[in-house]
Amino acid sequence: MASTAAGRQLTERHRQQQLALRASTLRRVLAIWGAFDIANIRESWVAMEPALLAVVERDRMRSAELAANYFRAYRMAEGVTGTAAPVLVMPDVEFEARAATSLRVTGPYTALRLTGLRDPRAATTALTRVSGAATRLVLEGGRETLLASVREESRQTGRRVGWARVTDGSPCSFCAMLASRGAVYREETAGFQAHDACACTAEPVYRSEPLTGQRREWRQLWNESTRGTRGGESIAAFRRAYEGRVA
Numbered sequence: 001m002a003s004t005a006a007g008r009q010l011t012e013r014h015r016q017q018q019l020a021l022r023a024s025t026l027r028r029v030l031a032i033w034g035a036f037d038i039a040n041i042r043e044s045w046v047a048m049e050p051a052l053l054a055v056v057e058r059d060r061m062r063s064a065e066l067a068a069n070y071f072r073a074y075r076m077a078e079g080v081t082g083t084a085a086p087v088l089v090m091p092d093v094e095f096e097a098r099a100a101t102s103l104r105v106t107g108p109y110t111a112l113r114l115t116g117l118r119d120p121r122a123a124t125t126a127l128t129r130v131s132g133a134a135t136r137l138v139l140e141g142g143r144e145t146l147l148a149s150v151r152e153e154s155r156q157t158g159r160r161v162g163w164a165r166v167t168d169g170s171p172c173s174f175c176a177m178l179a180s181r182g183a184v185y186r187e188e189t190a191g192f193q194a195h196d197a198c199a200c201t202a203e204p205v206y207r208s209e210p211l212t213g214q215r216r217e218w219r220q221l222w223n224e225s226t227r228g229t230r231g232g233e234s235i236a237a238f239r240r241a242y243e244g245r246v247a
Contacts, residue, residue: 004077004078004079004207006077006078007074007077007078007203008212008213009077010070010073010074010077011070011074011166011203013070014066014067014070014074014142014201015166015168015169015201017066017070018063018066018067018139018142018199018201019168019169019199021059021062021063021066021138021139022135022138022139022199024059025055025056025059025134025135025138026131026134026135028055028059029052029055029127029130029131029134030127030131032048032051032052032055033048033127033130035047035048036048036107036111036123036126036127038111038115038122038123041108041111041112041115042108042112045104045107045108049100049103049104052103052130052134053096053099053100053103055134056099056103056134056137056138057091057095057096057099059138059141060091060095060137060138060140060141061090061091061141062141063138063139063140063141063142063145064088064089064090064141064142064144064145065088066142067086067141067142067143067145067146067149067201068086068088068145068149069086070146071084071086071145071146071149071150071204072086074204075153078206078207079206080159080206082157084149084152084153084156084157085149085152086145086149087145087148087149087151087152088145089141089144089145089148090141091141095137098137099137102133102136102137103130103133103134105133106126106129106130106132106133106196107126107129107130108126110122110125110126110129111123111125111126114126129196131197132196132197133196135196135197135199136194136195136196136197136198139194139198139199139201140194142201143194143201143202146201146202146204147202150204159206161204161205161206162183162184162185162204162205162206163183163185163202163203163204163205164179164181164182164183164184164185164202164203164205164215165178165179165181165185165200165201165202165203166179166200166201166202166203167179167199167200167214168198168199168200169214171198171200172195172198173238173239173242173243174235174239175198175200176214176218176242177218177222177235177238177239177242178200179200179214179215179218180211180215180218180219180221180222181219182211182215182219183203183205185202218242221238221241221242221245222238224241225237225238225240225241225242226238
């Protein structure tokens, strides 16, 4: 299953918009990170955390808005009948608590642990991990809005919708493997948990068509690299083949 050409164009535009948002988030995180003091981790983090959370929450709302616009335009491009309003998933108290915990674990807790081990890369490693957590939290806004919108549409109309994984164009081997399967995912499995720094999203699929683009290439690589293997052995074989190709 795959979307129409018009739908794919909209999906690509949406992917680029979310990537641009991620880049903007990273710039803001980096600017705030200038206040981080590896010699005074706890106190400097207390001063920084509100600004980091504000960036994450604001950009998460923007990610959700982009996904809502995509949902409206995509349904029209796919010729889906009827009307369906997008369901914006906004930050709430539960999200704020989860975001704060994620940033603390990847930021000051990581830095404290590594300084205790006398690792000279403590501050750099903490920045990398905070950046990955922040962008995951931001892009969740778009992913969850798109999934919630299509789920509500399905609930109201009874229409079953397939899902395909859309990567950032340069994914890890596991994300590439999942994308290679095309629109085999259903509502129960489309709400994947993205890893830190992951920019994957999901594309709703209303009609059957052959795999195209990278998905087709990755499917071919899967078929070739996993011949004669099973289970975890297949995943490992695909990872070796994929990483060898993109190295």
